[in-house]
Amino acid sequence: MGRPVPISTAPRQEQTAGFPSVPALEAASLALVINLVRSGRAATRPELVTVTGLSRKAVTQRVDQALALGLLEDGELAPSSGGRQARTLRFRAEAGHLYSAFVGASEFTAAVMDLTGTVVASHHEDWATDTGPEPTMRQIRSAFTTLARKTGLGRPWAIGIGMPGPVEFATGHLVAPPIMPGWDGFSVRSWLREHYDAPVWVDNDVNLMALGEWTAGVPHDGRDMLFVKVGTGIGAALVTRGRLLRGDRGAAGDIGHTHVTDDPSAVCRCGLTGCLEAVASGWSILEEGTRRVEESARLTASLRRTGRLTLGAIGAAAVDGDRLALEMIDKRSRLVAEVIANLVNFCNPGVLVLGGGILRTGSRFVDVVSSTVHARCNRLVTSGLTVRAASLDHFEGVIGGGLLASSALFATTPLSHWVESGSPLGHATTLQRLSEESA
Ligand SMILES: [Zn+2]
Structure with missing residues (x-):
């Protein structure tokens, strides 16, 4: 038997009035x-x-x-x-297959997967989403086409996609994404629906990472999970009793713009000052690293070689013990850890999973968070708490996209609609409408 699949992550179902036939x-x-x-x-x-x-x-x-x-x-x-x-x-x-794409600020992963979210084939590409929605979506589509050619799996049953910004879950629209200029109000779902005869579900990236890790992560734990991603941006997601907590419109867990400092120079990409992202995110480290690059021979050489600093280069320098890289990462780790400790106190998860590009800097971040949480939180909160790094080698988000699509297809109301045909192919419009009505 395969690993257990949550069946309750889809939007809640509508009550049917009267007696069903x-x-x-x-x-x-x-x-x-x-x-x-x-x-x-x-x-x-x-x-x-x-x-x-x-x-x-x-x-x-x-x-x-x-x-x-x-x-x-x-x-x-x-x-x-x-x-x-x-x-x-x-x-x-x-019996069928799904397409999934997981989009970051500077890269994306696309995959073809079976109906339990097992990856059949995948494609990873460096890609800057600030080139705008149209070129980005075309690039993702071309990745799907390449994967379809490679696997022979052309027509997907459904598509799941994760975006690095606030997504209104009911409509699949991005709403004022701070690290994606030009995407405000863009409907990822409408674009994909115009190009594929399949229902499409769009979610925030961290939600999908949490869903992927909760379902397929190792060791499998079934307890409530708080997932915190630290990469170019910072975000959190909570899976409780197998369900993602999305909040009223889909923005739950967007902790990157929590106010953490009154320093007026901490200007954030969202337009406010003092946000956690302004002082602790991947983009803030790139800014500081570029400004102070002369303090590190290693980072100076990297900048000269490639023309710009990358998070990968800073992470690798930290792993090798570069003093500037370590100082910048440790300072941010402590700030993020303080915020995480507050969240842990608030929701008392069984498992705290840390993910995102920060993991490429070695194990220090996990150690700092673990010790801060244990120092700051009540013993009742920490006594059973597991703190660990994400376990799926940066694939949890794309796996989560497939799981989102399959759980939406197999939720009772949509499944009852298509099940007697043996496949949802040809039912995309109705399935999308049922999903919108119940979101
Ligand atoms: Zn902000």
């Missing part, structure tokens, strides 16, 4: 049976009878239907519990 009930129970096997909550027909409360006959009918549609298949015999051995059922993750 018999075919609607049949589609809903078929959807339920498929989802129970998909999420690992039931693996055999007898278990499905127990979990659903449906009759044995009804379960047999639904399972036969799911087998015929190619969404489930028979697996091994389950270990005997005294009586006749039941055959296990398996969700066919390869």
Whole structure:
């Protein structure tokens, strides 16, 4: 059996008024049976009878239907519990595929994945999103085309995409993204919907990193997770009881613009002063590093070689013990750690995961955060707390994009709509509308 897949990360479902018709009930129970096997909550027909409360006959009918549609298949015999051995059922993750893209300020990753979010093939590219929405989206589309050619997996069932700025989740619009000039009000979803006959879900980058890490991270933990990303920007996301906390419009966790200093020279890209990002983000370190570059022979050489300093170069210098690089990173680590300690006190997560470009500077950041949190937070908060680095080698965001798309496709209402066709292909417009109504 594959790893467990959360089935509750999609937007909440609308209540259906009145009594559903018999075919609607049949589609809903078929959807339920498929989802129970998909999420690992039931693996055999007898278990499905127990979990659903449906009759044995009804379960047999639904399972036969799911087998015929190619969404489930028979697996091994389950270990005997005294009586006749039941055959296990398996969700066919390869029945369809998803496209996912994870966009950063200066790079993006695109991937083709199966229906459980396992990456089949991926493509990574350095790309500055400040070139604007149209060229960026065209570049992502061309990456999808290359991947489709490579894998033979052309028409996706759905697309998930993460952007490094505030995304209004219901509409897929970016709203005043500080590190993406020219993107304000741009609808990533509308652009992709014009080019693909597939439903599209767009989310903030840190939300998808948290979703990917919570589902596929190692070690798998099922407890509430606070994820903090420190890269070009700074953001946080909270997964609680398997659900992402998005807030009212999708902006929950946007901690980069928390006020942390009254220093008037700490001017932030968002237009305010004193924000955490202004004093602790990747772009603030590039600014300081460029200004003080002559203090480090190593960074001076790097600047001469490539014409500009990069976060990668500063991170590598820190790993090798460069004094300026370490000083700049340590100062920022302490500032971010103080803010994280407040968040940990507020939401009492079981796991605190740290991710983003900061991990390329070695393990110091994780150590500073861990000791600050333990010093600042109540013992009840810290006694069971695990603090660790993200575990998926910077793939958690793109994996999260696939998981977002699959959880939206397999949420009960949309799944009931397409399940009897065996695939959501051809249903994109309705699925997108159902999703918008329930967001
Ligand atoms: Zn700001």
